[in-house]
Amino acid sequence: MLACGTAAAQSDGKKPSAPRPVSKFLPFSEGSIDGFPSVQIDGVLKLTQSGNQITASSLDVCFPSDSLSLRLDRLAIPLQVQGSTLSGLGVSAGGRQVSVTLKRTGQKESLGLEGTVTLPGHTIRIAQSDLVSLNEDPTSSTAQPDGTGEEDPDDGASVTDPSKVLATVKIANLADLIRTVRAEGGRLDPVGLIPQCSTLRSGRATASIEVDPSRSAALLDKVRAVPGVTNAEFGTVLDHALLIRLKAKPNEADVASILSKAAQKAIPGLSTVSSEKDPSRGEVRVAFRRTLPDFAAVGIQEAITLRAFVWQDVRDPSKYYIRLRPLDAKLVDADPKPVLLSGRADTEGEDDSTASDLNTEMAQQAIGNALASELHGEVWADERWVAK
Structure with missing residues (x-):
């Protein structure tokens, strides 16, 4: 009985085991560089917590190289923990000495982060509230595999x-x-x-x-x-709509004339201006002009460029393809004293655009059909190859 009582007393006096450390991740993206707001900040603060105590921390943050650059630099370093303040020194991927001072703010349901990332000649300020704590490191999903990122489904249709x-x-x-x-x-x-x-x-x-x-x-x-x-x-090839599949390779010297003939068949009123081949890409380019009836008297025309190249199927040598590049079309002024704007105009911040009378998507499809008909080939329609 005495022995049992002693064992029970020892059991009751046993110290509870320490809480298992848990890691949390705080992504943030709001801040400024040299006083200018930046949308290029991409950071993750890792906090290792044991019970209610933060025992370790590290930072992985990307930021602009300077306020005028789109090129990013990256810093990944451990941070010292002093209450709610986190600090550290390190060398960035670009070879620059960087110091970090951050402060955690808010409560469990409304966490925030503020502080500075200081590098030679520049100061990045971090200020973000309502951060969401994650259980998994979001940077781990950015590690690229050895693949190059293009899907190549083995469904018999991939080219x-x-x-x-x-x-x-x-x-x-x-x-x-x-x-x-x-x-x-x-x-x-x-x-x-x-x-x-x-x-x-x-x-x-x-x-x-x-x-x-x-x-x-x-x-x-x-x-x-x-x-x-x-x-x-x-x-x-991700867009089969730009492909024509052939059973025989067209004569290389005839490709430009074949493209010209197909385009003139598909788009009324075209006249061929020139043709050339880009030796670095094997791309044949044919330039056309088209008169617009409403503006014929004042020299306004439409300039259209068709680009394409031919190759043999890598998997099946009995097949060949002609691939069309997206069609280029724009209005041009043929008068010695041009009246049309060229290049970017003051559009109050709007993106520059090219005016055209041609529905290029429909015209592209019509040219593809005409090419397939001329060369006894096939086009991609309704998820299959269709003879023309």
Whole structure:
């Protein structure tokens, strides 16, 4: 009995175990740089909590390199916890010394954050209330896989686009990729050179490269050999409405005249002005003019540009494709003393637009049908290939 009583007393006196640490994440995006509001701030504050006590903290934040730049920099550092104040020093992805001082405000249901991120020559102020606490780190979903991001469903309808090479490359090796693309005569989309926050967090960028389909296999091999490239593959045609499928490849010398004939059949009143081929992309361009009856007397015409290229199916060598680029159309002034505005006008902040008399979407479809009819090919309609 005595032994049992002693054991019970020891059990009753046992200290309760410490609460298990729990991590919470506070995303924020409101702030300013050098006094100017910025929409480019993308931050996540991690708080590790044991009971009611914050025991650790870290910050992952992207911010503009300066107030005039769209280029982002990123800082990911641990923070010291002193009550509601969080602070730390670190070096950004761009190599700059950065200091951080933040203060948590509000209560459980209405959390806020305010403070500064200070870098040489610039001060970023953070001020946001009504933050939502998350149980999972939102930055973990931004880590890019080795894929390039284009869907390629195996449904029998997907078409590989050998005029486009997509490459995933480490940010530090972007310059190496540029040198290779330049040496091979490709064209690189500059959008991939301006990193987004997700790019900085993953450490990798996706580059889109256009090239003549006849040289794309060689370019793909060269791109795959670039240091830091973790994946490279051909793109996929996402809009089948711009494709004509053929059973035989048209003579390369005849492509411009075939395009011209189809366009004139589809759009009444067209006259061909010129044609050329872009050797870097294998793209044939045909320029047209069309007289508008209402303005024929004053020299106002419509300029239309049709662009297309031909390639052999990567998977099935018995098939070929003509791909049309989106049709360009605009009103032009043929008079020696032009009266039409060119370029951006003062539209009180509205986006610049190109005036055209042509319904380009319908005209594009008509040209595609005319091309398919001329070459005994097929167009994509009602989710299937249809002969014309």
